[in-house]
Amino acid sequence: MDELSRRHLKVARKLAWGCVLMFGFGFALVPLYDVFCQVTGLNGKVTGRGDVSIQGVDHSRTVRVQLTASNNEGMPWRFRPKQPQLTVFPGETRQTAYLAFNPTARDMVGQAVPSVSPSEAAEYLHKVNCFCFDQQPLAQQEQKEMPLLFVIDPALPKHITTITLSYTMFDITPQQTDKVSLQNPDASRRYTL
Amino acid sequence: MTTLKHSVEAEHHHGPAKGLSRWFYTTNHKDIGSMYLWFSFAMFLTGGCMALMIRAELFQPGLQLIQPDFFNQMTTMHGLIMVFGAVMPAFVGLANWMIPMMIGAPDMALPRMNNWSFWILPFAFAMMLSTLFMAGGAPNFGWTFYAPLSTTYAPPSVTFFIFAVHMMGISSIMGAINIIATILNLRAPGMTMMKLPLFVWTWLITAFLLIAVMPVLAGVVTMMLMDIHFGTSFFNAAGGGDPVLFQHVFWFFGHPEVYIMILPAFGIVSEIIPTFARKRLFGYASMVYATASIAFLSFIVWAHHMFTVGMPLVGEVFFMFSTMLIAVPTGVKVFNWVATMFRGSMTFETPMLFALAFVVLFTIGGFSGLMLAIAPADFQYHDTYFVVAHFHYVLVPGAVFSIMAGAYYWLPKWTGNMYSEALGKWHFWLSFVGVNITFFPMHFIGLAGMPRRIPDYALQFADFNAIASVGAFIFGFSQLLFLYIVIRCIRGGDKATDEVWEDPEGLEWTVASPAPYHTFSEPPLVK
Numbered sequence: 151m152d153e154l155s156r157r158h159l160k161v162a163r164k165l166a167w168g169c170v171l172m173f174g175f176g177f178a179l180v181p182l183y184d185v186f187c188q189v190t191g192l193n194g195k196v197t198g199r200g201d202v203s204i205q206g207v208d209h210s211r212t213v214r215v216q217l218t219a220s221n222n223e224g225m226p227w228r229f230r231p232k233q234p235q236l237t238v239f240p241g242e243t244r245q246t247a248y249l250a251f252n253p254t255a256r257d258m259v260g261q262a263v264p265s266v267s268p269s270e271a272a273e274y275l276h277k278v279n280c281f282c283f284d285q286q287p288l289a290q291q292e293q294k295e296m297p298l299l300f301v302i303d304p305a306l307p308k309h310i311t312t313i314t315l316s317y318t319m320f321d322i323t324p325q326q327t328d329k330v331s332l333q334n335p336d337a338s339r340r341y342t343l
Numbered sequence: 344m345t346t347l348k349h350s351v352e353a354e355h356h357h358g359p360a361k362g363l364s365r366w367f368y369t370t371n372h373k374d375i376g377s378m379y380l381w382f383s384f385a386m387f388l389t390g391g392c393m394a395l396m397i398r399a400e401l402f403q404p405g406l407q408l409i410q411p412d413f414f415n416q417m418t419t420m421h422g423l424i425m426v427f428g429a430v431m432p433a434f435v436g437l438a439n440w441m442i443p444m445m446i447g448a449p450d451m452a453l454p455r456m457n458n459w460s461f462w463i464l465p466f467a468f469a470m471m472l473s474t475l476f477m478a479g480g481a482p483n484f485g486w487t488f489y490a491p492l493s494t495t496y497a498p499p500s501v502t503f504f505i506f507a508v509h510m511m512g513i514s515s516i517m518g519a520i521n522i523i524a525t526i527l528n529l530r531a532p533g534m535t536m537m538k539l540p541l542f543v544w545t546w547l548i549t550a551f552l553l554i555a556v557m558p559v560l561a562g563v564v565t566m567m568l569m570d571i572h573f574g575t576s577f578f579n580a581a582g583g584g585d586p587v588l589f590q591h592v593f594w595f596f597g598h599p600e601v602y603i604m605i606l607p608a609f610g611i612v613s614e615i616i617p618t619f620a621r622k623r624l625f626g627y628a629s630m631v632y633a634t635a636s637i638a639f640l641s642f643i644v645w646a647h648h649m650f651t652v653g654m655p656l657v658g659e660v661f662f663m664f665s666t667m668l669i670a671v672p673t674g675v676k677v678f679n680w681v682a683t684m685f686r687g688s689m690t691f692e693t694p695m696l697f698a699l700a701f702v703v704l705f706t707i708g709g710f711s712g713l714m715l716a717i718a719p720a721d722f723q724y725h726d727t728y729f730v731v732a733h734f735h736y737v738l739v740p741g742a743v744f745s746i747m748a749g750a751y752y753w754l755p756k757w758t759g760n761m762y763s764e765a766l767g768k769w770h771f772w773l774s775f776v777g778v779n780i781t782f783f784p785m786h787f788i789g790l791a792g793m794p795r796r797i798p799d800y801a802l803q804f805a806d807f808n809a810i811a812s813v814g815a816f817i818f819g820f821s822q823l824l825f826l827y828i829v830i831r832c833i834r835g836g837d838k839a840t841d842e843v844w845e846d847p848e849g850l851e852w853t854v855a856s857p858a859p860y861h862t863f864s865e866p867p868l869v870k
Contacts, residue, residue, distance in 0.1 A: 162453060168554050171558075173559070174562075176560075176592060177566070180592075183585070
């Protein structure tokens with residue numbers, strides 16, 4: 151091989167490595183994006199959960215908390231908030247609930263995934279207790295009231311007067327059977343992580 | 344070294360092979376360049392037919408000609424074919440033809456790979472177009488193929504689309520590797536980097552952009568493939584994924600991609616304007632640095648395509664200002680072109696007319712881009728015809744006009760014959776008028792709120808839509824004139840001199856017209 155071909159190959163090899171690297175980088179964006187969302191608190195993911203110590207209730211203003219519920223594709227449960235809207239003082243711990251009913255003839259498990267809008271408010275919404283922390287089993291034809299206990303941090307910026315808390319209910323039943331027995335691999339197809 | 348000399352000597356006496364096999368087996372940069380250009384023209388007409396179908400449906404409000412689902416397939420395929428099938432291969436074709444001749448190289452650095460990177464393309468597009476005849480129809484989710492439209496709700500043909508994108512990506516990457524290796528290794532003695540013609544410089548930078556982002560595109564379609572067929576959940580919220588992630592990864596590719604489609608255009612225009620202004624290019628070094636800074640900035644502005652997804656204020660502000668920053672190097676370029684023409688002895692042959700139209704109309708597209716960059720205003724413009732007007736202004740009278748300018752400029756060198764100047768001017772004026780009639784009214788209907796990618800619209804948009812459709816048909820059919828001019832020029836005409844134009848700069852004008860099958864077997868000495 152002569153000198154010139156060797157130089158061509160060297161350039162080509164370096165650039166090919168560059169391509170491989172960038173292909174990997176495309177996939178690396180997936181975890182990077184998650185990390186970025188966690189660090190910045192974007193994407194409306196609630197970070198504050200469990201017990202919090204918030205001193206004092208701010209009686210000078212009220213915040214409207216709107217509760218919405220939706221089902222993920224294919225989820226047959228009837229799922230709705232007990233009260234669609236609450237008016238709360240920042241710092242005040244409030245309890246409400248969501249109602250879920252399993253109309254099917256089989257036992258199912260659901261998982262609710264929350265989202266807060268505006269996302270700026272996400273870090274000020276603390277959930278002391280939430281049904282979304284756990285998987286929710288419902289027997290056939292069973293109805294359940296699922297509690298939600300939350301408090302809004304009085305440090306919430308003044309311009310936010312309404313917070314929407316939305317839950318999407320996902321059907322995770324197949325994943326459960328998957329854990330118990332591996333007899334029905336087809337059912338779990340869409341839900342493996 | 345002796346063997347190389349031998350082979351060069353031996354090949355010197357060979358002309359092209361005879362028959363069809365010449366085109367299948369060729370490793371000659373001129374043959375491959377010609378194939379790229381013909382292929383891209385065929386795709387230009389194909390995508391153009393789809394555009395005319397869209398415009399025919401939008402001529403009047405209501406549904407007349409095609410069903411909404413087919414309309415969506417048309418917008419999707421039109422975008423994909425024009426971006427990946429027409430504009431990009433045309434630039435690669437021009438690069439194949441001109442870069443070796445401009446830097447005094449005998450051929451591309453990796454000729455066998457060059458053949459391969461071209462011949463992948465017809466197969467990729469055959470696969471892409473075959474989806475139109477499949478059950479469930481062609482991809483209908485827009486050329487940006489946002490998940491979950493392109494995953495959960497996609498027609499079954501999406502898998503063919505994914506593999507077609509993989510193949511085009513491989514083709515582009517191989518082309519880019521070849522171009523970089525050629526420019527870095529095969530410059531004639533004395534051709535230093537800062538003496539490179541600007542077309543070569545802009546292509547070098549474009550090739551690096553391709554290497555950086557085409558793999559990311561391949562990655563994002565691979566994630567789609569896995570979501571659809573292998574049960575992963577990259578973009579599926581039910582499995583812990585996020586559809587917004589798709590937009591981030593896509594536009595990380597997508598924004599540099601739009602510069603891939605415009606930087607070589609800057610290069611072509613920077614070659615043509617000095618020739619017809621009979622002055623040297625004003626500010627050569629600043630042109631090079633401006634191109635490089637545009638390429639760098641293209642990596643940090645992607646989220647300006649997604650101002651409305653619910654980004655935090657900090658993000659909106661960052662992407663807004665970084666986007667506006669691009670106007671600075673672009674402004675430097677426009678200033679330099681104008682300064683080159685200033686007090687020049689200008690003549691207005693067809694390539695110059697297209698280049699001038701490029702400068703004016705691309706600048707209009709740049710300004711509407713600045714308007715879109717203003718995050719608070721973008722909430723109003725987002726996904727309206729204003730966006731359609733903006734990117735068609737930068738891509739049609741931008742990229743496409745520059746390709747036509749380049750084709751007219753170098754056609755005499757390729758064929759040895761002058762094209763018909765009278766017909767060329769007809770082509771230019773019909774295209775110029777057609778383009779503006781088509782896309783200018785879209786600014787107004789966009790500002791008035793007409794959404795894009797919808798086959799029907801409210802009555803108040805009817806007049807401007809009718810005007811735009813008339814313009815589209817003028818523009819579309821005048822491209823057949825271009826085809827006729829090129830074929831006529833290949834078949835005969837006034838013989839072109841070696842220089843073709845009056846005292847043009849560049850090594851390509853030192854070889855005979857038509858350019859012999861092998862040029863610069865002995866490297867020229869550049870002073």
